[in-house]
Amino acid sequence: MKNFTILVFTISGMIFANSARSQTAARSGKGMNPDMSVNFMGVFQQGSALSNDRLEGDHNGFNFNEAELQFTSDVDPYLRATALFAVAAEAGEFAFEAEEVYMETLSLPSVTLKLGKFKSSFGKQNILHPHAYSFFEVPLINAALLGDEGLNEMGVSAALLLPFSWFSELTLQSQTLSNESLFNSAKSNQLGWLARLNNLWDLNDSTTVAFGISGLSGKNQFNRQSSAWGADLTLKWRPEVGGKYRSIAWTTEYIGSFRDNWIDAETSQSFEKLGGLSSGFNFQLDQRWSTGLRLERLGIPNIAPVNAINKISAIIGFFPSEFSGFRLQYAYSKNESASKADHYAGLQYNISIGAHPAHVY
């Protein structure tokens, strides 16, 4: 306890001793208001596996996916806050929820501490918001294991820049275990643990390769341990000359899991292992056009009651500016136990208004 108290005092001393001032200088006309933005997306779609019932979350015809309202601002010289609310259609009605609301430290050397409700740093896909997805939806394994909204819990995070000659970041998080498909732990005081190591190397001035590994663990609803692990590899290329018009991003991610004693609610069968692989390639054709292809397999290892599903998605996008995008996606998926394959086609719009976004690499 004594050591813990010293640690807390030391960290708080470091946070509050630094004289760093506001990250965002108050600009004329804006005063002290936070940066505000609204991002919304919708789709017109037709899929052989989709329902014609408009009360279903995802149905044929016009769908309003969601609108995200984001507020960010420095709190004081030491902290920065982000509040991101989502309005999404659920069973024919609109639900308003706090997607991410957290604070981060600004003035600590080498580390960023984060406290609040936020997307867990598990793998490459989970931390993204829907408007930043390379394809319309998350890979099959992310949806099956972490749910449509991903792993998003309350907790604390420390992201440490390791003292290596390349970029290497170690993220440690402690979080609640509310996620229904992975944990849904019985008691609110049970906490899960997550670790992620992300490395990036510049192969040359145009090309980077990033490799990350993640692992997390916590008690599940059967009071046993659920664990998940993942590895991701990303290659990015944007030439030094003509980089406005050409670029490539290729991400491959594997996620595996073991949910001890897990019983599937629908089939009442044991359903402990679940894993899957996805590999997506995006190619920028011009200043405003891009295309992509993603291959996926859910069910590595392939354990009943889920049969393996293979899926191919192809996408083409037109982006009139940084703030608007229109994309057309076709997807083919086949459950290995089904006789027929599923086909899907959709046209999506993606709009952003308000404060200029800072793009994540």
Next chain:
Amino acid sequence: MNMKKIFALILLLGNLAHAKLMVVATTTDLSSIAKEVGGNLIEVESIAKGTQDPHFIEAKPSFMLRSAHADLLISVGLDLEIGWLPNIIRGARNPKINPGNDGFLEIGESLQTLEKPTGDLSRAQGDVHPQGNPHVTLDPIRAGQIAMIIAERLAKLNPENAALFQKNGQIFSDRLKSKTELWKKRIIATGISKVVTYHKTLTYFLDRFAIQNAAILEPKPGIPPTSGHILDVTQIMKKQNIKLVLIENYFDPSIVKKIQSIDPGVRSEIVPVSVDGEKAIGNLDELYETLVQAVEGKK
């Protein structure tokens, strides 16, 4: 480990000062000016390459790593780097370079800017900059002013060498002032008083040498040229007898052919707009010289 040891360790880490000041600049123009001012007393590198559009740099984690060790981060500001620099600063986890601290220097706010929009702003106007055009380093006189701003900040970080930084800044500023007089004479000799450019990148250069930028090939800032707009621009050129188009070299060069197919009498020059924008351009003197030669038709 007791409390004293922890604090001793923190103090020790804080005092492991580099022999040279580590400077990171957002663009090659700024790193070049910083080199002139800091000489051997600083190590400086640029995030953007000279061939890249500084509006659209990716916030690569490797830039965060470089910035993590910086004593000073120099940026233009004026929203030039707004899409990427905030992420680099946060990712660097280096309180020295946080805005408001001595290790953060935004030179734009100390300069007189051009094309500052008045009235209500809207994104329907394209990628407009509320505080004015951010391509300030293309004016040799403002480059001299930037050198003095950087000298002042380096002096604050390394007071022992304040006089040297001031002297270096002054030498650079004076050198560009006297060269500007010669460049002015050469531009006047060409008789060219109006040009067309792709984007409003060259505003400060053209303003300094009294050349009017009569039309822009982008219909609105950040929006690529359409065939209809290119046709409109060539008609403006015919009416006003404009014979020179300057294409900043990070834009699509195929537009040169499109213009020539409409009006073969027009001379189009693809020009670098940053230090290292072409292999032979190692500093700002060489950049301005190349731009003057492009106007003269000698590039």
